Amino acid sequence: MLPAVANESEVNRAIVQQSFGGEAVDVLQLVLKKKKPKASPGHVVVRLTCRNVMPYDFTLIRDCHLEPTKEHGPIEFESVRRSDEDRDLGPVVGLEACGVVHEVGAGVTKLKLGQRVIPNLLWKYLFPKGEGAWQDYVEVAEDDIIPCPDGISDAIASQLLLNECAFYGALLDLKIPKGQWLLQTAANSNFGRQVIQLAKHWGIKTINLIRRGELADDLKALGADEVINYTTEDVVEKVKKITGGKRVYAAMDAVTGTLTKTVAACVQNEGQLFIVGEISGSDVLISTEDLIRGVSVSYWKVESVIMAERRDQVIKDVVRLLEDKVVIPIFWKNFELTQFKEAFKEVQNPKRCGRVLLANRKCTVAQCSSRERKIAKLTWKQPQRASV
Secondary structure (H helix, E strand, O other), X not given: OOOEEOOOOXXXXXXXXXXXXXXXXXXXXXXXXXXXXXXXXXXXXXEEEEEEEOHHHHHHHHOOOOOOOOOOOOOOOOOOOXXXXXXXXOOEOOOEEEXXXXXXXXXXXXXXXXXXXXXXXXXXXXXOOXXXXXXXXXXXXXXXXXXXXXXXXXXXXXXXXXXXXXXXXHHHHHOOOOOOEEEEOOOOOHHHHHHHHHHHHHOOEEEEEEOOHHHHXXXXXXXXXXXXXXXXXXXXXXXXXXXXXXXXXXXXXXXXEOHHHHHHHOEEEEEEEEEOOOOOOOOEOOOHHHHHOOOXXXXXXXXXXXXXXXXXXXXXXXXXXXXXXXXOOOEEEEEOHHHHHHHHHHHOOOOOOOEEEEEOHHHHHHOOOHHHHHHHOOOOOOOOOOOO
């Protein structure tokens, strides 16, 4: 029996990493003749409609984690792809996206043509196959597909797993009691801003580290209790003053490097520090004094919520928070796949305060209702911030 398939072009555009050891804008190339995949038994082909551009995408590219000979990558890269032609093109990058089911393979029972879905690509496709989200089509096993929840736009769906579920899961796992303090770095990031909103909703007080002082009022308008410019202020002393000498109950650090040492020094005895990103690189600095105090430092893994038994409940909880406008994602600018170099430059824009997307504009706008636009604050022409 032939697989069911919609009538679409055979061309699969893809952004591939053709060399290693440089910046994304220099080492990536848009390939126009990559073969479109076919749905094998138990698999579907997803036509991707909206792709989230994350800072961690650039970490993977910069640190050569997708290089076939790179041993320190999260998972050893497989040199064998579906075809020699695809292997020679280089790995397709991109962590997260959403789309629609384009082709259904034999034996697939839970999905249908045209259904909006979110493929879980990180650990089975980007690693180790080099099949990431920045392309038109990707083949994914039925078990690695999440039906797109009703009531959310493509823009939100494209960041649901590694962003929305991540900030929710990390804050949930810290188990901070109501009225206690959380300290976080990269507070102006989309992740950080949503942590501020959720913490406020849960009655958790936040101390937020930034490097640009002019952002303080904006973050306080979102619900931040305290904001510290770590480039001009003594963070540890100020945290002690804010907390009456007790320091914070727990912390999250997305920056790493030497800043991790500062963050750990702000955590109370026996407190927890989650590493939730690698903006400055994969190395962290910790004082033995803080380890002696019992400060626990660990890397919080997003797969604990997106590949675990609690995934469905976490997604349900996050969607409810989005629908109730407890948490409002912020979207900055949107680009077509062919404009990826412009998108990358925009991600590096110091004035950016929201997500950059690589989206099929027609598809995303058509599937974003007026109610969803209010949730997402989505715009195609001008950057727009969330109102609170």
